[in-house]
Amino acid sequence: MGVRQSWKKGEPIMAEEDYKGVWVFVEQTDGEPATVSWELLSVGADLARKLDVELCTMVIGDNVEHLCQESFVYGASKVYLIDAPVFHDYRTEPYYRAVRYLIDKYKPEVVLLGSTSLGRDLTGPVATELNTGLTEGCTELDIDENRLLLQTRPAYSGNIMATIVNERARPQISTVRPRAMEVPEKDTSRTGEIVRESMDISEEDIGVKVLEVIDSSKGEAGAIDITAADIIVCAGRGIQSSENFQMIQELADELGGAVACSRAAVEDGLTPVESWVGQSGTTVRPRIYIACGVSGAIQHTAGMRDSDVIIAINYDKQAPIFEVATFGIEGDVLQVVPAITRYVRELRARK
Ligand SMILES: Cc1cc2nc3c(=O)[nH]c(=O)nc-3n(C[C@H](O)[C@H](O)[C@H](O)COP(=O)(O)OP(=O)(O)OC[C@H]3O[C@@H](n4cnc5c(N)ncnc54)[C@H](O)[C@@H]3O)c2cc1C
Known part of the structure; x- marks a missing residue:
């Protein structure tokens, strides 16, 4: 003992x-x-x-x-x-x-x-x-x-x-x-x-036997372990509706990354993911973090500001997320995100 x-x-x-x-x-x-x-x-x-x-x-x-x-x-x-x-x-x-x-x-x-x-x-x-x-x-x-x-x-x-x-x-x-x-x-x-x-x-x-091991990193949206992901696409409240979450998922899939959310996006029911990035959520440090319609509240940035490269998409150029961003895109997330996804697809197709 x-x-x-x-x-x-x-x-x-x-x-x-x-x-x-x-x-x-x-x-x-x-x-x-x-x-x-x-x-x-x-x-x-x-x-x-x-x-x-x-x-x-x-x-x-x-x-x-x-x-x-x-x-x-x-x-x-x-x-x-x-x-x-x-x-x-x-x-x-x-x-x-x-x-x-x-x-x-x-x-x-x-x-x-x-x-x-x-x-x-x-x-x-x-x-x-x-x-x-x-x-x-x-x-x-x-x-x-x-x-x-x-x-x-x-x-x-x-x-x-x-x-x-x-x-x-x-x-x-x-x-x-x-x-x-x-x-x-x-x-x-x-x-x-x-x-x-x-x-x-x-x-x-031992009473417990392992019958099958299922790799959750190949599962459905939200099942990916964001703490291990190299690329994260994060949905903030700026995505506006749960239907628009699909475009976040598509960009993440195209980049081979994981989806994450801000707390506001989770609380507003905009995403199927139940955990968020930040001070009261998960800390992540991916190679690339793409913040889509995230304002950059301190409670959020506390959990992602050590990412290698931060790309922020927001139509408000005063949004604090731009202060921690490596690259900022001032624009409507609903247009910018599908445009990036299309571009990545085209690049892939050319190879
Ligand atoms: C004790 C405590 C702990 C917290 N912990 C966390 C935490 O761990 N993680 C966390 O995320 N939050 C946390 N929060 C909440 C935090 O303070 C913020 O409220 C939250 O991060 C805001 O999320 P958001 O940026 O998605 O939403 P908002 O602050 O509402 O920002 C939405 C952004 O989207 C932009 N936008 C809107 N529409 C568009 C569009 N069409 N195109 C482009 N941009 C657009 C807006 O300009 C705005 O900047 C905590 C709060 C408290 C009090």
């Missing part, structure tokens, strides 16, 4: 010194790592330097040893590896048992996971089993003068940024939003230590 301290404010944390190291959980599907795992290594390196401890990863899966070397290349110095067929497809039970086993045995001070569907599914049981705190969906992490992890995330529907501290239990567990941090520079000369572990768990011990 994890350590549950009987603690009163102001008292020192018992057994704190037993917990050392910053750990990142490497999320993977069929051996393909989720980019957020490497993003976590960039903030993890900063935390480890401030705490003067090792930066490690946990790699759990089936035939995933190659992710150890990738962990080193992105900055980890040690990897805790559990590699067995029972971990082939993600299921909550074997994974949380494996993570808990490693944490119980090696006692890291800080554990970071991506705030993805998998990361969010996994952290709840892990934190519960270990009797420790969990801060979900962080956008910033830091260390204070008492070695405590400062976990910052939007709160109260994005009205404030709250910094949360877990003073009384270890490890301190956070999930971090994809694209909130940058992937660190690769250094292919780096190596490190692999700690191989095994667990006494077999297929018969």
Whole structure:
């Protein structure tokens, strides 16, 4: 079991010194790592330097040893590896048992996971089993003068940024939003230590069986994971009606991108997508973000302003979105968007 301290404010944390190291959980599907795992290594390196401890990863899966070397290349110095067929497809039970086993045995001070569907599914049981705190969906992490992890995330529907501290239990567990941090520079000369572990768990011990894996990135509108998309076409209230959403989808399809929305577009029922980009929604950092009829309210730009290239289409040249845009098109979105789609189609046809 994890350590549950009987603690009163102001008292020192018992057994704190037993917990050392910053750990990142490497999320993977069929051996393909989720980019957020490497993003976590960039903030993890900063935390480890401030705490003067090792930066490690946990790699759990089936035939995933190659992710150890990738962990080193992105900055980890040690990897805790559990590699067995029972971990082939993600299921909550074997994974949380494996993570808990490693944490119980090696006692890291800080554990970071991506705030993805998998990361969010996994952290709840892990934190519960270990009797420790969990801060979900962080956008910033830091260390204070008492070695405590400062976990910052939007709160109260994005009205404030709250910094949360877990003073009384270890490890301190956070999930971090994809694209909130940058992937660190690769250094292919780096190596490190692999700690191989095994667990006494077999297929018969697990109640849930995976019958089929459906790739939601090839699904219908809105199913695409916008946090992983290189190109995003975002519909704002300026698209005016739900019928016009089709032209946003067509442009996204033509560019091989994903569709996203502003909160106002979702609240007005203009889109079939139920989540939005922004401070109280999802943070994205695509290569190209095309904002269609989006005014550029601060709550929206907070979630997309780090995109590499931002193209804004708006008929109001005073719209704040133009302040964050790399390229601005002043015009009617209902004419400009189909025109771009036609142009892209023509370019394709010429090839
Ligand atoms: C606590 C809190 C949290 C919030 N969190 C978020 C968040 O996470 N994400 C988010 O998006 N919002 C968020 N909001 C809402 C945010 O403040 C804005 O209201 C919202 O982003 C506006 O969306 P919009 O730009 O689509 O709509 P509007 O502000 O109504 O802008 C529509 C734009 O479209 C343009 N337009 C209209 N018709 C056309 C046309 N035919 N051609 C070209 N341009 C046209 C207009 O000039 C205008 O600039 C939050 C608000 C609060 C209070």
